[in-house]
Amino acid sequence: MSIPKWKIKGIVDDFDECGCCGRRGLKRTVAMMPLDADGNEDGTAEDVVYYGTSCAATALSWTQSKVTQTAQAAQHEQDQADAHARRMLSIYAPVEFAPVRDMARVYCGRNQRQPDTGVKATEEVAKLLAEARATLADTTTGPARPSRIEDFRRYIVIFTSDQRILLVRRVPDDEVKREEQATAAQRRADQIRGSILVVAALDGEAARDVAYADDLTREWNTTAWQAVHA
Template sequence: MRIPKWKIKGVTDDFTECGCCGRRGLKRTVALMPLDADENEDGTAEDVAYYGTSCAATALGWTQSKVTDTARAAQAKREQRDAYARMMISLYAPVEFAPVREKARLFYGRNRSLRDTGVKATEEVAKLLANARATLADTTTGPARPSRIEDFRRYLVIFSSDQQIHRVLHVPDDEGKRQEQATAAARRAKEIRGSVLVVAALDGEAARDVAYSHRLAPEWIEKAWQDAHV
């Protein structure tokens, strides 16, 4: 059985020239990571080759349709990892330099099964942030993605009466539009007997998790935003 020389990491439109045949003007290319004799990844983002679908199929000994399907699946997994990384940074970056007690309250509040198990919140938070930042810094299939508190954006979250999230809205930069949004949100919250909360996160999905966890460390979450945007 032929052992593949490459592993498909995803697809990208940042490289439009095939690194194998030199064809230019491609809509996208397949990112290929070299493998060693044991089929382990043998390199970093700098070692990735970008081939057109046809050349990638030849290099792997696959059909073009298999290359396309595998590349799409790999890219989807990367996007899932990115989403998880944005959530971890949105949750834990604000308490990265908080007192241990505050950090532990947030971590164990979200991971109750780990309380009293010997797992240290400070170490776990550090690992989660390091892994998340590494994920978003990876340039295999595109440029590094935002990962700092300075990159956070404000989101307005409307809760229903049973404390479930009803809607998440990005807060506009324009002061007038912000006022209009806040008024409309307050009116909607009153209609559904809910409440309104403004949080900061890297994206709207992460904002949902931040909103649910906000009560665990409200002062530090707000302080981190203020310190980063003075």
């Protein structure tokens, strides 16, 4: 059985021209990474080609249906990796330069099976942040995604009386809309005897993670947001 020369990495909307036949105006193209003789990825994002599904099928000796299904699965995997990266950055980036004791408390609070040592926490947090940033910087299937604390946005979170999240909404930039949202959120929280929290994160799902975190994590989250918007 011959080893494929390409690996499908995902579906791309930014490239509408097939890198094989030159056809333009495509709704989407398939991102494909070249493989070496052993079937390992042989290049970086700069070496990826973008083919239409027909040309991709020919290059892989597959059906177009298989190409589409594989590309969708690969893109879903990338989207999941991006979501995980945003959660890691939203939790740990604010404590990147915090005192070691605080960093260790934040890390070990989320990883209770890990040894409660500052050195271990420092190494693990650095590793998690590096991996998350590399994931969001990967341009194989699109432009680099936001990954800095400066890219965090504020989210208002409403909790029920038993501390379950009812909803998460991004806080508007406009002051008037922000005040209207805060008033409506407080009214809703009062109706259900719940509570409100405002956190900063890279997206809504990451905001949920921050909202459910411990007090120290949220304290550093607030401190980091205020520092970059001082």
